[in-house]
Amino acid sequence: xxxxIQSPRHEVTExxxxxxxxxxxxxxxxxxxxYRQTMMRGLELLIYFNNNVPIDDSGMxxxxxxxxxxxxSFSTLKIQPSEPRDSAVYFxxxxxxxxxxxEAFFGQGTRLTVV
Amino acid sequence: SQKIEQNSEALNIQEGxxxxxxxxxxxxxxxxxxxxxQDPGRGPVFLLLIRENEKEKRKERLKVTFxxxxxxxLFHITASQPxxxxxYLCAFLPYSSASKIIFGSGTRLSIRP
Numbered sequence: 001x002x003x004x005i006q007s008p009r010h011e012v013t014e015x016x017x018x019x020x021x022x023x024x025x026x027x028x029x030x031x032x033x034x035y036r037q038t039m040m041r042g043l044e045l046l047i048y049f050n051n052n053v054p055i056d057d058s059g060m061x062x063x064x065x066x067x068x069x070x071x072x073s074f075s076t077l078k079i080q081p082s083e084p085r086d087s088a089v090y091f092x093x094x095x096x097x098x099x100x101x102x103e104a105f106f107g108q109g110t111r112l113t114v115v
Numbered sequence: 116s117q118k119i120e121q122n123s124e125a126l127n128i129q130e131g132x133x134x135x136x137x138x139x140x141x142x143x144x145x146x147x148x149x150x151x152x153q154d155p156g157r158g159p160v161f162l163l164l165i166r167e168n169e170k171e172k173r174k175e176r177l178k179v180t181f182x183x184x185x186x187x188x189l190f191h192i193t194a195s196q197p198x199x200x201x202x203y204l205c206a207f208l209p210y211s212s213a214s215k216i217i218f219g220s221g222t223r224l225s226i227r228p
Contacts, residue, residue: 004158031214033216035218042204042220043220044218045217045218050214055215093158093216095216097214102147102216103149103161104159104206106158
């Protein structure tokens with residue numbers, strides 16, 4: 001397997017524009033996570049899914065952020081409208097959680113810059 | 116409020132010495148605790164898992180301890196090498212939702228030759 005695949009790797013957009021980040025988890029994994037990483041706040045959990053169902057979105061900063069997982073092999077994180085404070089690296093991770101294996105596998109991340 | 120705290124200051128260690136990183140938590144009941152390594156420009160990579168009922172776990176030069184009384188985990192790298200230089204993050208999987216993974220902010224470790 002190629003691992004968790006995120007696209008794009010880099011995104012530069014103007015304030016007010018819509019941004020869509022994409023993630024393809026590892027085949028067979030049943031959980032998918034979206035994280036945001038900044039120097040100030042570290043690695044924050046935004047939302048996670050189990051079996052394509054959103055379980056906890058309490059980390060989503062505000063209504064401008066939304067995430068979907070229409071099937072087991074694809075997820076999107078959308079920001080509309082984007083603001084400069086959304087600039088960060090966004091990571092997607094997946095795992096097949098059970099009591100003996102909780103390891104999360106991360107993608108390479110999307111570096112988002114909002115100007 | 117719930118907190119996971121790691122040393123925010125970078126840790127500088129002489130090659131060959133043991134590096135010890137600390138992870139403290141408050142108002143959590145973690146079922147599992149993980150440690151990850153992150154290199155610049157890359158996503159975190161899993162290193163070790165320790166469960167609530169385990170005191171210590173080892174893997175090659177790595178050792179993790181988990182003290183639920185002190186609410187603390189220690190991560191040790193023995194015989195440290197410059198290639199061990201990276202940011203190390205601890206992560207919790209709470210009892211309330213065992214599949215959820217919450218990270219500390221990480222500690223940057225530098226090993227000087």
